[in-house]
Amino acid sequence: MVALDHAFVHVKKSRRNYPAHDSIWDFRNAYVVLRNTLAQAVTSGTYTFSQPTTVQTKDGTSVTVTDASDAVVLKTLALLLSSKMQACGYHNRLAHVQGNHGSKKTVRQIHHLLNEYGKKGFVYKTDIADYYASIDHTLLYEAVRRLWKSPPAWVNLVYAAIKSGFYKEGHYYDAQPYGILRGSPLSYVLGSLYLHQVDQTFQNKRSVRYFRYMDDILIITQSRSLLRRVIKRCHGLFEQLKLSVSKPKTYIGKASKGFSFLGYHFGPKATVSVRPETVSKSLERVHRLLEQQILTKERLEKHVKGFVSWAKGGLRGLVRAETVQQTLVSAIREAGMFQQLEALRKQHTYKKRGIVWLKRCVPGYYLLR
Numbered sequence: 001m002v003a004l005d006h007a008f009v010h011v012k013k014s015r016r017n018y019p020a021h022d023s024i025w026d027f028r029n030a031y032v033v034l035r036n037t038l039a040q041a042v043t044s045g046t047y048t049f050s051q052p053t054t055v056q057t058k059d060g061t062s063v064t065v066t067d068a069s070d071a072v073v074l075k076t077l078a079l080l081l082s083s084k085m086q087a088c089g090y091h092n093r094l095a096h097v098q099g100n101h102g103s104k105k106t107v108r109q110i111h112h113l114l115n116e117y118g119k120k121g122f123v124y125k126t127d128i129a130d131y132y133a134s135i136d137h138t139l140l141y142e143a144v145r146r147l148w149k150s151p152p153a154w155v156n157l158v159y160a161a162i163k164s165g166f167y168k169e170g171h172y173y174d175a176q177p178y179g180i181l182r183g184s185p186l187s188y189v190l191g192s193l194y195l196h197q198v199d200q201t202f203q204n205k206r207s208v209r210y211f212r213y214m215d216d217i218l219i220i221t222q223s224r225s226l227l228r229r230v231i232k233r234c235h236g237l238f239e240q241l242k243l244s245v246s247k248p249k250t251y252i253g254k255a256s257k258g259f260s261f262l263g264y265h266f267g268p269k270a271t272v273s274v275r276p277e278t279v280s281k282s283l284e285r286v287h288r289l290l291e292q293q294i295l296t297k298e299r300l301e302k303h304v305k306g307f308v309s310w311a312k313g314g315l316r317g318l319v320r321a322e323t324v325q326q327t328l329v330s331a332i333r334e335a336g337m338f339q340q341l342e343a344l345r346k347q348h349t350y351k352k353r354g355i356v357w358l359k360r361c362v363p364g365y366y367l368l369r
Contacts, residue, residue, distance in 0.1 A: 001039040001042065001043065003076045003079040004038065004039050004076045006075075006079060007072045007075035007076040007078075007079060008031055010075055010185075011024070011068065011071045011075055015068070015071075022068070023067050023069070024068040026068075027069055027072075042073055042076055042154050043152075043153065043154060044153050044154075045152075045153035045156040045157055047073055047157055047160075048160075049073070049160055049161060050067045050070055051164060052067075052070070052164070052181065066184070073157070074161060075185040075186075077154065077157055077158055077161065077186050078185040078189045081147075081158065081186070081190075085147065085189070085192075090196055090199075103262045103263070104314030106211055106213065106262060107261075107262055107272065107318070108315065108318070109211070110211065110220070110266060111270050111318055113209055113220060114220075114255055114266060114270035115270045119254070119256050121220055121255030121256065122224050122227040122253070122254060122255065123218070123220055123227075123251060123252070123253060124217075124219040124220075124221075124230060124231050124234070124251075125216075125218045125251045125252075125259050125260075125261055126216075126217050126234075126246070126250040126251075127215060127216050127245065127249035127250070128195075128215035128217075128243050128244070128245060128246065129245060129246040131191065131214070132179065132182050132187065132191060133178070133179040134242065134243050134244070135178060135179060135180050135190070135194050136178045137159075137162050137163065137178060137180075138177070139194070139241060139242065140180075140190060140193070140194055141159050141162065143193055143194060143196065143197075144159075144190075144193065158186070161184070161186055162180060162190070178242070191214060191215070192214065194241065195212065195215070195241070197237055197240070198212075198217070198237050198238075198241075199212060201233065201237060202230070202234075207221065207226060208220075208221055208226070209221070211261070213261075213262055216261065216262070220255065227252070231252065256268050256269075260275040263278045264278075272315065273323070274319070274324055274327065279328055280331075282303075282331075283331055283332065283335060285303070286300065286337060287335075287337070289303075290337060290340055290341070293344060296341075296345075297341065297345070300332075300337075300341065304325060304328055304332075307328055308321050308324050308325045311324040
């Protein structure tokens with residue numbers, strides 16, 4: 001099975017920095033022996049998943065950790081399912097799907113459309129509230145089976161993966177009838193598939209311009225009355241899928257008044273700039289490095305260059321690198337991070353001087369360590 005080999009290479013690469021006690025190291029050594037048995041179990045749909053463990057990172061984010069063999073099988077299912085979805089045309093024009101030129105192409109399309117519509121453009125921008133946690137298992141599995149007239153046996157493993165429970169802080173939790181775990185390679189594909197009914201409704205309508213990046217949805221029309229009908233239809237589809245929109249992230253109104261999508265703000269006269277929330281997220285990453293006392297001047301410069309490179313990448317003529325850099329540097333200065341960085345540098349300097357003095361003056365310093 002070619003998909004299994006691709007999945008193994010992906011998991012092996014993604015876990016190359018995992019600790020020595022992780023199951024990936026034993027699995028890597030035994031993969032050649034286990035490959036045929038594993039491929040047969042996947043093809044026949046008889047593979048049994050172990051329960052994943054949910055752990056919390058330092059920044060408070062919950063991350064799902066699966067056994068190495070489970071991770072390979074989940075990635076295999078994701079590759080097989082994604083391939084079938086592409087063959088059925090499910091991924092056409094979705095910004096988050098690989099091969100569709102990503103979010104930057106979508107930003108350019110929106111900019112061109114706003115220039116074309118001028119003051120006649122009306123916007124409905126929304127986001128699904130707790131998207132992954134709200135996905136109904138029954139509706140999701142029905143959507144998966146609709147991809148085939150006669151589904152193959154391995155499709156049963158998709159349902160088994162959805163329904164598997166998990167361990168958290170030493171306690172076992174049964175799977176609920178809704179919600180899929182984030183972090184699994186299969187979850188990303190299933191999350192893309194679940195809203196296909198909405199995609200199918202609006203993608204092929206000439207009077208409606210529809211954009212989606214996972215659970216972020218943007219619809220642009222040339223009349224207010226048409227937008228009202230679209231919103232009503234959209235909410236009806238969300239009710240069928242047992243989803244609800246996030247009101248704080250929803251905008252309805254004229255495009256000329258400005259709105260945000262995919263990390264950018266589209267202002268009057270179709271101007272494009274990095275939205276303030278995106279800059280704030282960048283500052284949070286810098287702040288975490290400061291808290292861990294591992295931020296240096298070189299690392300900060302690399303972070304700023306990386307942010308500017310992302311912001312202007314693929315948007316030549318729309319976003320100015322100088323403006324983005326000035327915005328981020330000003331935000332860093334206002335947050336007092338330059339002063340904190342200087343204090344951290346002095347602290348490290350004094351520490352180094354102290355170690356040098358100990359090496360020179362204290363006999364057996366290395367033994368003391």
